[in-house]
Amino acid sequence: MSTVTNTDSLGPGVQGVRVQTASRTRPFYWSLRREIWEHRAIYVAPLAVAGLVLLGYLIRLSRLPQTVRHAATLPWWKQYLELALPFAMGMAAVLVTGVIVGVFYCIGALGNERRDRSILFWKSLPVSDLTTVLAKATIPMVVIPVVVTMVALLVQFVMLAAAIGALAASGSGTQLLWSHWSFPHMSLTLIYLVVTGTLWYAPIYGWLLMVSAWARRMTFLWAVLTPIGLAVVERIAFDTNYVGSLIRYRLKGFVDLAFVEPPHNTTTIDPAALMTPAHFFGSPGLWLGLVVAVAFVAAAVWLRRGREAA
Amino acid sequence: MSTIEARGLRKTFKNTIALDGVDLRVEEGRILGLIGPNGAGKSTLLNCVLGLIPFQGELNVIGLDPWRARDRLMREVCFIADVAVLPRWMRVWQAVDYVEGVHPRFDRAKADAFLARTQIKKTSRVRELSKGMVTQLHLALVMAIDAKLLVLDEPTLGLDLLFRKQFYESLLNDYFDRTRTIIVTTHQVEEIQQILTDMMFIDRGKIALSCSMEDFESRYVELTARPDSVAEAQALKPIHERQILGRTILLYDGVERGRLAPLGDVRTPSIADLFVATMGDRQPAQGAAA
Numbered sequence: 001m002s003t004v005t006n007t008d009s010l011g012p013g014v015q016g017v018r019v020q021t022a023s024r025t026r027p028f029y030w031s032l033r034r035e036i037w038e039h040r041a042i043y044v045a046p047l048a049v050a051g052l053v054l055l056g057y058l059i060r061l062s063r064l065p066q067t068v069r070h071a072a073t074l075p076w077w078k079q080y081l082e083l084a085l086p087f088a089m090g091m092a093a094v095l096v097t098g099v100i101v102g103v104f105y106c107i108g109a110l111g112n113e114r115r116d117r118s119i120l121f122w123k124s125l126p127v128s129d130l131t132t133v134l135a136k137a138t139i140p141m142v143v144i145p146v147v148v149t150m151v152a153l154l155v156q157f158v159m160l161a162a163a164i165g166a167l168a169a170s171g172s173g174t175q176l177l178w179s180h181w182s183f184p185h186m187s188l189t190l191i192y193l194v195v196t197g198t199l200w201y202a203p204i205y206g207w208l209l210m211v212s213a214w215a216r217r218m219t220f221l222w223a224v225l226t227p228i229g230l231a232v233v234e235r236i237a238f239d240t241n242y243v244g245s246l247i248r249y250r251l252k253g254f255v256d257l258a259f260v261e262p263p264h265n266t267t268t269i270d271p272a273a274l275m276t277p278a279h280f281f282g283s284p285g286l287w288l289g290l291v292v293a294v295a296f297v298a299a300a301v302w303l304r305r306g307r308e309a310a
Numbered sequence: 311m312s313t314i315e316a317r318g319l320r321k322t323f324k325n326t327i328a329l330d331g332v333d334l335r336v337e338e339g340r341i342l343g344l345i346g347p348n349g350a351g352k353s354t355l356l357n358c359v360l361g362l363i364p365f366q367g368e369l370n371v372i373g374l375d376p377w378r379a380r381d382r383l384m385r386e387v388c389f390i391a392d393v394a395v396l397p398r399w400m401r402v403w404q405a406v407d408y409v410e411g412v413h414p415r416f417d418r419a420k421a422d423a424f425l426a427r428t429q430i431k432k433t434s435r436v437r438e439l440s441k442g443m444v445t446q447l448h449l450a451l452v453m454a455i456d457a458k459l460l461v462l463d464e465p466t467l468g469l470d471l472l473f474r475k476q477f478y479e480s481l482l483n484d485y486f487d488r489t490r491t492i493i494v495t496t497h498q499v500e501e502i503q504q505i506l507t508d509m510m511f512i513d514r515g516k517i518a519l520s521c522s523m524e525d526f527e528s529r530y531v532e533l534t535a536r537p538d539s540v541a542e543a544q545a546l547k548p549i550h551e552r553q554i555l556g557r558t559i560l561l562y563d564g565v566e567r568g569r570l571a572p573l574g575d576v577r578t579p580s581i582a583d584l585f586v587a588t589m590g591d592r593q594p595a596q597g598a599a600a
Contacts, residue, residue, distance in 0.1 A: 030411035038399050116398065120391040123362060127412050128381035306364065 027127045031135035032143070035109075041101050042144055046151040049097040053090040057159050060086060064163060065170030068177075076267045084181040084269070087159055091152045091190055098148035099201070102140035106208035107219045109136045110304055115217075119304075133209070133301040140205040145198045152190055156183065185272035192258070192275050200254035203289045206296030213303035249285065257283050313338050313459050313491040314359060318367040321354050321515075328354040329365070330515035336508075338458075339488045343502055344495040345585055346512035352495045355512065356463050359493075360389055372458055385414055388452045389461035396444055398437035402430055409451050421454035424484070442473035449477060453485045460485070462494040466501075474498065478505055499581045509581055513589055531562045531570055532579035539573040546570070550587030561587045 036042055067082045074082070110133070113119040122132065160183060167174050211223040231244040258280040262269050280286065316334040320327070328351045336342055346352050358365040361376030361383055369376060374383045396405065402425070410418050425432070428446045436444055445466065452460065466474040482505055486492060496502055509526060511519040521529065535543040535558045544551070546569065548560035561579055562570065570576050579587075 027412045030408055033411070034400075034404070034408050037401075037404050038397070113397075117391070117395045118397040120362075120389075120395040121397060123380070124360075124384060124389045124391070125409065125412050126381045126384040126414070131381075 027131045028135055031127060031132055032138060035135060035139050036143070039105055039139070042105070042139065043147050043151075045101045046094050046097050046148050049093050050090075050151050050155045053093050053155055054158055054162075057086055057090065058162065061162055061166045064166050065172045068167060068172040071176050079176065080180050080268055083177050087156060087181055087186060088271070090155045090159060091186070094148050094152040094155060095190075095193065095197070098144045099197075102144045102201075102205060103208060105144070106136075106140055106205050107212055107223060109139075109209055110213035110300060111215060111217075111219050114307060129301050129305045133213075133297060133304055137205065137209060137297050137300075141198055141202055145194045149191060149194050153187060156186055156190070180268050182270070182272075185270055189271040189275065192272075192277065196254055196258040196277075196280050199286060200250075200257075200289060202293035203296060204250065206293035206300070209300045210296040210303065213300040213307065250289065253285060254280070257285065312336060312370075313340075313372060314493075315370040316358075316368065319355070319358060319369055320366040321351075321358060321363065327515050329358070331367070332512075332515070332517055334510075334517070334520075336491060336493065338491055340507045341486065341492045341494070341505055342508045342510060343499065343506040343581070344493060344510050344512060345499055345581065346495075346518075347589065350512045351515040352512055353463055354515075356389075356461055356493070356495065360387065360461060386457055387459045387461065388455050388457040389463065390445075390448050390452060390465045392464045392467045396436045396448055398435070400436050401432070402434050402436070402439075402447060403432040405436070405447065405451060406432075409455075413455055415456040416451075417454045417456065421450045424450040424453060424480075442469055445469060445473060445477060449480060453480070458490060460490060460492045462492065462496075464496055465494065466496060466498065474501060478502060481505075499585065503581050506581075511585060511588065519584075519588060526581070526584075527578050529564055530579050530584055531565060531567055532577050532583060533560045533562065533570045533574050534558075534577075535560060535574040543570070543573045 064082075071079055071082075113122060163177060164174055167177065208219075208223050211226075212219050215222045227243065227247050231241070231247060234243045235241055258276060259271070259274045260276055262274060312335050314334060314336040316332055319329055319332040319334070321329040330351075332351075332355060334355075344352050344355070354363070357363045358369060359371055359376060361371075361378075361380030364377050371383060372386050376383050400408075406418065406421055406425075409421075410416050425447070428443065428450075430439065430443050430447055436447070439447065466477050469477070478501065481492070494502060494506075503523075506523050508520070508522050510517055533543055533548075537557075540558045543558070543560050546562065546565055549563050550561040552559050561583060567576050
């Protein structure tokens with residue numbers, strides 16, 4: 001064990017160098033950057049969808065002044081559909097894009113590097129599997145939500161500016177628009193929706209990452225067919241539907257937890273007034289889901305450590 | 311301090327034994343050639359050394375257990391698995407930036423200087439580069455890292471002769487400085503014989519032969535026997551005998567050159583010759599010296 005004594009005698013000096021250099025390198029930051037380099041869809045896809053939304057809205061704008069002039073003859077919900085719904089739809093399109101990008105990102109995140117053997121390059125550098133997998137988990141759970149929030153806010157802002165411009169040019173007032181739509185409330189709803197949705201879907205992203213680290217090929221089929229298969233088998237074998245309802249709960253449940261339905265006697269829909277954060281953050285389903293998400297990510301770290309390149 | 315120390319290293323995959331009790335000691339400043347037929351366990355051994363797979367037995371690389379401390383080990387160890395592992399989507403500047411960002415011992419100026427001597431454009435993607443250029447890029451990244459151990463697993467596979475020569479020349483002239491250790495596996499044994507300080511044959515998970523190149527040169531002698539002295543030469547117990555163009559070539563282990571010189575032309579065999587002599591009989595189709 002001469003090696004050990006050698007290392008010990010070098011101890012303080014080596015330690016000093018380590019501390020100094022450790023602060024200079026930032027493995028997590030660079031791991032994140034490299035993911036964004038590789039997956040440009042993270043920002044290109046939401047921006048492209050934003051462009052399409054704006055294009056559609058520009059065409060719609062030509063009808064807006066007329067709608068506002070005849071608004072008094074329309075019921076409230078028709079006014080709402082005409083004036084405020086395009087904003088909500090534009091936001092939803094960007095958010096859904098973010099979820100789709102996140103899902104496909106996760107499916108390839110830990111499998112592709114094994115398939116093209118570039119994992120041997122990544123593993124030849126002093127970046128731990130934990131750092132790598134955490135960086136990959138950060139993409140769908142933090143980076144994409146932040147990107148889609150900013151893109152959706154931008155879309156809202158441009159749509160609003162265009163609407164105000166069109167109304168002003170035609171001599172119609174913007175009063176009616178404000179009565180159905182408010183920029184601060186929409187922004188607040190957007191941020192709330194992104195935060196609650198991301199937290200709620202965290203176990204799904206975790207599951208996809210784990211399957212990606214595990215499956216040799218056909219990651220998507222493994223990820224999707226495993227839960228469906230379990231539900232079918234359970235249904236046939238026991239005539240029960242626990243797995244099926246668990247899947248449905250995880251996919252759709254968060255809307256019921258995070259929002260209440262609008263009251264019946266309403267004359268418009270203000271989504272910010274429908275938010276129920278206490279209900280959402282107090283639900284055991286959220287916290288159990290987060291625990292499961294952490295377990296899936298931990299499993300992905302463990303799998304990446306031991307899996308060999310194809 | 312030994313760079314690598316292994317005792318009773320074992321690795322099994324399902325039903326096959328890839329490493330069957332390997333004892334190994336590689337000192338600082340050596341250039342070790344690891345030679346063996348396909349499936350002999352070379353890559354498995356290197357994967358254990360690099361902390362890529364778990365193993366049984368004792369293994370110490372620069373004082374660390376590779377499986378438990380891969381990321382710390384990789385500050386001191388570099389490896390080139392083969393030419394095809396650089397991510398194909400990556401641009402050259404991204405690769406340099408990334409390695410600089412994560413590696414405490416990376417010297418960016420060195421990498422840039424090396425790249426400047428090649429045809430590689432910083433804005434190219436790896437997939438747009440030729441195989442030779444990808445190797446140059448990988449070499450530029452690795453040589454800019456002040457590592458104690460460099461592991462090369464078939465680093466020149468699929469490259470043409472000029473790139474292969476250049477690769478090893480760069481390695482020797484710009485990188486190796488007697489305080490580093492290099493382990494290399496390759497099927498082109500004859501091309502690296504001159505640069506090795508040690509060689510090791512590995513077969514079926516075991517070390518079949520291990521010696522320094524000085525020992526190799528003093529121990530092994532190849533004799534091209536004159537026709538009239540073949541019988542006399544055969545009496546000296548060669549370890550291998552072959553016929554080429556009607557001449558008999560014999561390989562001896564530990565027979566003095568002085569005794570053989572009168573019987574014909576005496577020379578130091580190539581590693582490839584010795585490899586074929588010791589292992590060729592069992593696996594004729596898989597010579598390492600292809």
